Amino acid sequence: MENQYIRQWGIDVIVKSSLDLDMIGKGLELWLMRWFCRIRFETTNGWTKEHLAIIDTGSPLCVVPQEIWKDCKITVIADTEMYFGFSKDKEGIPVKLGEIHPVIVNEDGHVNGGNVKAYLGLTSDIPLILGLDLIGHLLRRDPEK
Numbered sequence: 001m002e003n004q005y006i007r008q009w010g011i012d013v014i015v016k017s018s019l020d021l022d023m024i025g026k027g028l029e030l031w032l033m034r035w036f037c038r039i040r041f042e043t044t045n046g047w048t049k050e051h052l053a054i055i056d057t058g059s060p061l062c063v064v065p066q067e068i069w070k071d072c073k074i075t076v077i078a079d080t081e082m083y084f085g086f087s088k089d090k091e092g093i094p095v096k097l098g099e100i101h102p103v104i105v106n107e108d109g110h111v112n113g114g115n116v117k118a119y120l121g122l123t124s125d126i127p128l129i130l131g132l133d134l135i136g137h138l139l140r141r142d143p144e145k
Contacts, residue, residue, distance in 0.1 A: 059131035067124035
């Protein structure tokens, strides 16, 4: 299915839809919908390249793969290894809790962002996720959105 584009919370959102292949195998037609946006992070000498982030309204914080945050300006809040995910048996994603400065990049060149808390992945084998902390930051800045 072709991508759709909408503006939500002041963010240019890319909506990608696809059939759930696991459900097709069970005889069910179920469409999955994922929302994405373009995002950059502040580094010690500028900004990262643009990355496509999954917008996850169920995630309280952003989740940033190590390959992205390793060159960013960050503040580590909890230097102990934590596990992000649903597992209680340390089978989730190993992360540190930190603060990072992302900005949303829209088609019109408008950027908006700020310092937010984030799970800093200790691996790069994880998706880049934009969580509610950043969305809430944007809404507090401009409640009309």
